[in-house]
Amino acid sequence: MNTTLIPRDISWLSFNHRVLQEANDKTVPLIERLKFLGIFSNNLDEFFRVRVASIKREEENPLLSNKNHKQAHDLIEQITDRVIELQDLFDKTYINVEKELEQANIFIVNENNLTPEQQQYVRNYFFDKMRMSSVPIMLNSAPNFPYLKDRVIYLAVKLHGVFDPLLPKEQYSIIELPTELFSRFVKLPNIAQREYIILLDDVIRYCLKDIFAIFNYKHIEAYTVKVTRDAELELDNDLSKSYTEKLTSGIKKRKRGKPVRLNYDEEMPKDLLNYLVKKLRMKDENNVIPGGRYHNFRNFMKFPTIGAGTLHYPSLKTLAHPDFIGQTSLLNVIERKDVLLTFPYHNYGYVTDILREAAIDPHVESIKITLYRIAENSSIAYTLLNAIKNGKRVYVVLELQARFDEENNIYWANKLQEVGAIVRFGIPGLKVHSKLFIITKKVNDNYVQIASIGTGNFNENTARVYTDYSLLTANKAITTEVDKVFNFFQINYQTGTYTQLLVAPFYMRNRFVQLIDNEIKAAKANKPASLFFKLNNMEDYGMIQKLYEASNAGVTIKLIVRGICCLVPGIKNQSENITIISIIDQYLEHSRVYCFGNGSKELMYISSADIMSRNLDERTEVACPIVDENIKKEIKTQLDLHWNDNVKARVINYSQANTLVKNKRKKTRSQLAIYAHLQQQLSN
Numbered sequence: 001m002n003t004t005l006i007p008r009d010i011s012w013l014s015f016n017h018r019v020l021q022e023a024n025d026k027t028v029p030l031i032e033r034l035k036f037l038g039i040f041s042n043n044l045d046e047f048f049r050v051r052v053a054s055i056k057r058e059e060e061n062p063l064l065s066n067k068n069h070k071q072a073h074d075l076i077e078q079i080t081d082r083v084i085e086l087q088d089l090f091d092k093t094y095i096n097v098e099k100e101l102e103q104a105n106i107f108i109v110n111e112n113n114l115t116p117e118q119q120q121y122v123r124n125y126f127f128d129k130m131r132m133s134s135v136p137i138m139l140n141s142a143p144n145f146p147y148l149k150d151r152v153i154y155l156a157v158k159l160h161g162v163f164d165p166l167l168p169k170e171q172y173s174i175i176e177l178p179t180e181l182f183s184r185f186v187k188l189p190n191i192a193q194r195e196y197i198i199l200l201d202d203v204i205r206y207c208l209k210d211i212f213a214i215f216n217y218k219h220i221e222a223y224t225v226k227v228t229r230d231a232e233l234e235l236d237n238d239l240s241k242s243y244t245e246k247l248t249s250g251i252k253k254r255k256r257g258k259p260v261r262l263n264y265d266e267e268m269p270k271d272l273l274n275y276l277v278k279k280l281r282m283k284d285e286n287n288v289i290p291g292g293r294y295h296n297f298r299n300f301m302k303f304p305t306i307g308a309g310t311l312h313y314p315s316l317k318t319l320a321h322p323d324f325i326g327q328t329s330l331l332n333v334i335e336r337k338d339v340l341l342t343f344p345y346h347n348y349g350y351v352t353d354i355l356r357e358a359a360i361d362p363h364v365e366s367i368k369i370t371l372y373r374i375a376e377n378s379s380i381a382y383t384l385l386n387a388i389k390n391g392k393r394v395y396v397v398l399e400l401q402a403r404f405d406e407e408n409n410i411y412w413a414n415k416l417q418e419v420g421a422i423v424r425f426g427i428p429g430l431k432v433h434s435k436l437f438i439i440t441k442k443v444n445d446n447y448v449q450i451a452s453i454g455t456g457n458f459n460e461n462t463a464r465v466y467t468d469y470s471l472l473t474a475n476k477a478i479t480t481e482v483d484k485v486f487n488f489f490q491i492n493y494q495t496g497t498y499t500q501l502l503v504a505p506f507y508m509r510n511r512f513v514q515l516i517d518n519e520i521k522a523a524k525a526n527k528p529a530s531l532f533f534k535l536n537n538m539e540d541y542g543m544i545q546k547l548y549e550a551s552n553a554g555v556t557i558k559l560i561v562r563g564i565c566c567l568v569p570g571i572k573n574q575s576e577n578i579t580i581i582s583i584i585d586q587y588l589e590h591s592r593v594y595c596f597g598n599g600s601k602e603l604m605y606i607s608s609a610d611i612m613s614r615n616l617d618e619r620t621e622v623a624c625p626i627v628d629e630n631i632k633k634e635i636k637t638q639l640d641l642h643w644n645d646n647v648k649a650r651v652i653n654y655s656q657a658n659t660l661v662k663n664k665r666k667k668t669r670s671q672l673a674i675y676a677h678l679q680q681q682l683s684n
Contacts, residue, residue, distance in 0.1 A: 123207060133181055175204060335450065343469075485501070504620060505616065529554065541566075
């Protein structure tokens with residue numbers, strides 16, 4: 001079947017373009033626009049570390065995938081062209097934001113436009129704090145070219161215009177910016193009502209003459225460079241090593257991965273650039289990306305909190321949940337009725353409070369939980385430690401290979417094991433991505449189980465900025481099956497049978513196909529037929545083909561897709577009945593909801609899984625049915641608010657222009673509308 005698809009990686013770049021649009025949007029507060037530039041940069045770094053590195057490996061060794069050398073090479077060229085376009089837009093956006101900041105009396109200054117007082121302040125700052133950690137390596141005389149770390153900012157320095165005949169005509173040097181020790185942003189003293197920031201890069205630039213004082217060069221110039229390295233994690237086959245030892249060794253090797261991208265200041269002299277390219281062995285010019293004066297904009301995600309309050313998003317106070325107000329025992333509430341928490345609007349403290357209550361409740365015998373990405377100082381983990389000290393059996397399924405969180409996960413695995421938790425590291429060949437916990441109580445010889453099935457990680461930090469659902473239930477039909485999932489984690493050959501939960505990789509794909517087929521049959525019988533999905537990514541080829549089939553049968557399909565979307569809507573004889581929007585706003589849309597049919601026969605699931613091959617086939621994921629009619633109605637209300645968004649929603653189509661949804665309806669910004677809706681429930 002010849003169908004239209006957008007390549008996954010090109011679609012991902014389109015998503016990152018939507019992030020960049022927020023930085024360009026003048027209705028977004030100025031400091032938040034800087035932070036969106038940081039998010040864009042951080043996203044692009046990870047894209048090169050993971051996706052581009054993978055395609056480069058496929059290009060070099062076609063046996064690694066179904067792509068041949070030419071296909072991989074052509075895709076790299078497409079990516080490079082698009083990245084250069086986006087980088088150009090990024091640089092222009094930063095210049096515009098910087099100008100607007102000046103109108104708000106915030107000035108990002110560099111070494112060339114400091115007042116005499118600021119010059120003295122910068123010199124003092126450098127000598128008092130930075131001098132010992134800003135050590136240059138003289139490349140001409142160094143025995144070997146230094147190893148440039150992944151995603152660390154360096155200043156490549158050219159010294160020339162010699163006064164001393166004993167010195168080389170020109171020399172090159174490299175200086176690592178000590179951003180692990182100091183903030184990237186140095187706040188200078190205010191002048192009148194004006195606030196001033198200088199970047200660490202420019203502090204060093206201002207002090208170059210001091211750094212190279214022993215040399216007598218007329219000109220010393222510094223240009224930013226950054227290397228992005230292949231982030232593939234390779235584990236050795238040494239049977240004498242434990243899994244954590246292999247993983248720790250793999251993380252160390254990853255830090256020395258092959259360079260996949262060199263970002264450089266486009267003002268850099270050609271000779272210095274050629275020198276770096278040669279020394280880094282960057283053979284493919286597609287991997288050498290020009291840019292502006294500054295790189296590693298991900299630091300701008302932590303831009304200082306300065307200026308008027310209007311320069312930032314207004315702080316939305318987290319809300320109480322009506323069912324929990326005035327209750328001394330949250331577990332007792334959940335035993336009586338299902339509760340849906342909607343983050344970040346509801347207070348995430350409820351999750352830790354439930355686990356904290358379980359830790360000290362004399363009737364609780366055990367807590368089982370899956371952990372994928374946990375916070376560095378995790379209140380969830382500390383609560384589990386406390387539960388163990390209170391004599392509870394704690395069983396933790398901790399996915400060590402959560403990309404870029406491996407070291408933190410290893411740390412917590414060791415801490416939990418030290419105090420007596422049973423810790424399992426997932427299942428060979430399958431990542432554990434489901435978001436579950438189950439608490440088992442024994443009251444008067446009767447067992448009661450309370451479960452949480454969610455769309456997001458048990459991480460109080462990301463819960464502040466990610467939108468997610470957590471269903472809390474004591475419904476025996478569901479809790480029994482959640483317990484079966486944990487049994488599978490413990491005894492991998494006992495996959496279990498399920499009538500309520502959809503569990504990947506065993507049942508989810510087939511059941512999704514069956515449910516879509518039901519809608520196809522209804523449409524062909526001239527009955528109402530619809531699908532309404534909200535998810536992060538839509539990439540799986542087989543599921544996309546099934547949705548195309550449903551569209552051709554007359555099923556009305558509405559999709560809200562934040563990130564990758566390979567499916568192309570609105571194509572004649574393929575996807576005419578499919579409409580897709582994407583919402584990028586203050587919070588990262590992360591919840592996954594799948595609705596099949598409508599009216600009284602509608603089936604609704606929340607899930608940890610996206611429509612991606614890796615989720616359906618290579619991970620353990622769970623989709624949970626929403627059986628409580630009030631909760632189903634609540635989720636549908638929120639989905640409708642998203643669908644009616646005409647402020648932050650973009651149209652997804654073949655052009656990938658990411659145009660905003662335009663209509664004459666009342667302005668609806670769904671995230672604020674959902675907050676107001678939940679707030680209203682407290683006054684009812």
